Amino acid sequence: MELFFDIKNTILPEVIVSAGFLCVFIFCILSRSLNKKFLFIFNIVVLLAAFLATLSPDFSFSNYIFSGMTAVCSLSFLFKQMILAGGIFAVLLSERYVQSLQKYAGEYYALLLSAILGGMLLSCSDNFVMMTVALELLGISSYLLCGFSKDDRFSVEAMMKYFVVGSVASCVVLYGISLLYGLSGSFQFEAVAQKLDAGNYIAVLGGVFVISGLCFKLAAVPFYNWASDVYRGTSFPVAAFLSVVPKVAAFGLLIRLLSVVFNNVWIIYPFVAIIAVLTMFVGNLLAFREKNLRNLMAYSSIAQGGYVLCVISLGSALSISAALFYLIAYIFMNFCAWGGIGLLSEERDVTFDSVRGAVYSKPFASVCLIISVLALSGLPFSIGFFSKFYIFQSVAFAGFVLLPFLFIILINVFLSFYYYFSLVRQIVLPGYNQLSQKNGIKIKIATLFAAIFIVFSGFFSFWFIEYSQKISMEYMSGIVTSENY
Amino acid sequence: MFDVSLVHYIVLSILLFCIGLCCVMVSRNLLRIFMGIELMLNAVNINLAAFAYFCDGMVLNGQVFILFVMAISVCEMAIGLVIVAALSRHAENIDVNSQNVLEDKQQ
Numbered sequence: 001m002e003l004f005f006d007i008k009n010t011i012l013p014e015v016i017v018s019a020g021f022l023c024v025f026i027f028c029i030l031s032r033s034l035n036k037k038f039l040f041i042f043n044i045v046v047l048l049a050a051f052l053a054t055l056s057p058d059f060s061f062s063n064y065i066f067s068g069m070t071a072v073c074s075l076s077f078l079f080k081q082m083i084l085a086g087g088i089f090a091v092l093l094s095e096r097y098v099q100s101l102q103k104y105a106g107e108y109y110a111l112l113l114s115a116i117l118g119g120m121l122l123s124c125s126d127n128f129v130m131m132t133v134a135l136e137l138l139g140i141s142s143y144l145l146c147g148f149s150k151d152d153r154f155s156v157e158a159m160m161k162y163f164v165v166g167s168v169a170s171c172v173v174l175y176g177i178s179l180l181y182g183l184s185g186s187f188q189f190e191a192v193a194q195k196l197d198a199g200n201y202i203a204v205l206g207g208v209f210v211i212s213g214l215c216f217k218l219a220a221v222p223f224y225n226w227a228s229d230v231y232r233g234t235s236f237p238v239a240a241f242l243s244v245v246p247k248v249a250a251f252g253l254l255i256r257l258l259s260v261v262f263n264n265v266w267i268i269y270p271f272v273a274i275i276a277v278l279t280m281f282v283g284n285l286l287a288f289r290e291k292n293l294r295n296l297m298a299y300s301s302i303a304q305g306g307y308v309l310c311v312i313s314l315g316s317a318l319s320i321s322a323a324l325f326y327l328i329a330y331i332f333m334n335f336c337a338w339g340g341i342g343l344l345s346e347e348r349d350v351t352f353d354s355v356r357g358a359v360y361s362k363p364f365a366s367v368c369l370i371i372s373v374l375a376l377s378g379l380p381f382s383i384g385f386f387s388k389f390y391i392f393q394s395v396a397f398a399g400f401v402l403l404p405f406l407f408i409i410l411i412n413v414f415l416s417f418y419y420y421f422s423l424v425r426q427i428v429l430p431g432y433n434q435l436s437q438k439n440g441i442k443i444k445i446a447t448l449f450a451a452i453f454i455v456f457s458g459f460f461s462f463w464f465i466e467y468s469q470k471i472s473m474e475y476m477s478g479i480v481t482s483e484n485y
Numbered sequence: 486m487f488d489v490s491l492v493h494y495i496v497l498s499i500l501l502f503c504i505g506l507c508c509v510m511v512s513r514n515l516l517r518i519f520m521g522i523e524l525m526l527n528a529v530n531i532n533l534a535a536f537a538y539f540c541d542g543m544v545l546n547g548q549v550f551i552l553f554v555m556a557i558s559v560c561e562m563a564i565g566l567v568i569v570a571a572l573s574r575h576a577e578n579i580d581v582n583s584q585n586v587l588e589d590k591q592q
Binding site: 128129132133136140143144147150153154156157158159160161163164167168170171174175177178179181182185186187229232233 | 495498502505506509515518522525526528529532533535536540541546547549550553554557560561564565567568571572575576581584585586587588
């Protein structure tokens with residue numbers, strides 16, 4: 001085991017985030033009356049520094065660190081960038097909420113940083129021990145964030161629901177890991193993969209357990225029920241955070257699990273495809289009758305996760321690149337939508353009736369919300385359209401057999417038009433509403449940035465496609481070489 | 486007497502996992518739900534210990550993972566007790582069926 005390795009090109013972002021996390025905690029212990037503005041700026045600086053550290057890594061030498069606990073490759077760095085971008089958005093959206101807190105402002109930021117750290121480690125873990133620890137770091141931090149305003153009955157109830165479902169899901173993951181360990185005698189992904197094959201039903205059972213437990217983080221079918229209650233019960237920045245960062249991190253892990261561990265267990269791929277189809281239908285059909293904006297966002301994010309699961313279940317380099325592009329777009333679309341909702345009202349129950357005519361009384365927030373919702377539905381010339389189109393393309397190129405699959409995705413996209421457009425209609429229709437909230441400038445900046453990105457990056461989508469293709473090609477070729485030795 | 490083999494341990498752990506899952510799904514008291522979760526984690530530990538003894542040449546691998554699982558379960562239970570304490574300040578009991586303010590307000 002080597003102790004000295006090249007930190008700069010391997011785990012510098014994690015080191016920065018964990019140092020920042022410890023610093024915030026020490027600040028909290030040293031003084032109880034911390035300046036909230038200082039904490040905010042400190043958090044933004046830490047996350048920006050970590051983001052800059054991910055930008056130009058050099059993989060030419062040693063990428064084997066901590067006895068192979070974490071994978072160092074361009075794919076894991078892309079996921080780190082996505083999670084850090086999500087974290088920066090979450091801190092910007094949280095600023096107003098933290099101002100309203102009487103105490104424990106520092107703890108809020110520290111938990112946010114530790115959840116981001118857990119997500120970064122989860123998306124690049126290459127060992128089941130690492131994966132478990134990262135899963136729990138992310139999980140426990142997000143349980144606490146979810147119930148952070150503990151004087152609020154709704155928030156505590158949301159935390160309870162999230163916790164019970166989450167710990168059952170993590171038990172299921174652990175049971176699956178123990179079965180895979182029994183088969184292979186190792187926790188390393190590559191070593192486990194060599195002992196698995198599709199004929200072995202314990203391998204299949206272990207895989208099914210691990211993947212269905214991970215579905216909790218993805219809000220996919222066996223464990224999707226928590227999403228609507230949790231997004232509505234907790235405060236809106238935490239809901240925005242929970243709808244993006246754990247999801248992206250779990251997708252990063254799922255890509256690695258499917259392509260490395262379950263490479264030989266072909267039956268896992270159709271299993272993921274079935275989960276994906278069920279998830280899309282559940283998300284879109286439940287959103288149909290929903291009148292509450294937060295619940296609508298919960299079901300829409302379930303359905304959006306379903307689209308990504310669809311392409312991940314194909315398992316080719318092209319489909320992984322489609323998933324990457326869609327996740328990049330999803331981060332911006334979802335944060336823009338949550339920012340818009342937060343700017344309209346931070347109330348828990350924002351219904352369709354209460355946002356009627358919002359475009360006349362609160363034009364900025366309404367326009368941002370409309371842009372993001374249209375992008376989520378996949379209307380042309382936003383990044384949402386190009387990323388959805390690329391998903392269709394990768395499914396269509398995967399083979400003639402998968403045409404029904406493509407058809408199912410298309411049906412779901414058309415279903416989703418209904419509720420996205422009825423929300424836009426409610427906002428645009430003239431009417432009277434009582435939305436009168438002072439808005440934080442930071443939320444406005446974050447939402448405006450995301451909206452501009454959504455509108456204009458559509459013109460540069462070829463660049464995103466090339467970039468994600470390059471990364472997925474590199475990743476898949478890396479797997480082939482690791483099989484050879 | 487018969488020899489205790491790997492199969493016995495696996496059957497024990499499957500039974501324990503199922504009992505834990507039933508306990509989580511059936512019981513209404515939050516503390517009993519947490520006990521069910523603990524049972525499921527212990528089933529994982531039995532599995533790991535048995536596999537480490539019977540299948541792994543280097544026994545340490547699985548046993549170290551057991552330590553991780555135990556540490557994680559302690560953290561989770563700490564959070565669980567926080568939730569019980571926070572809930573009992575708002576509600577008169579910790580019966581999960583009565584924790585439904587989120588559904589009530591929806592109508």
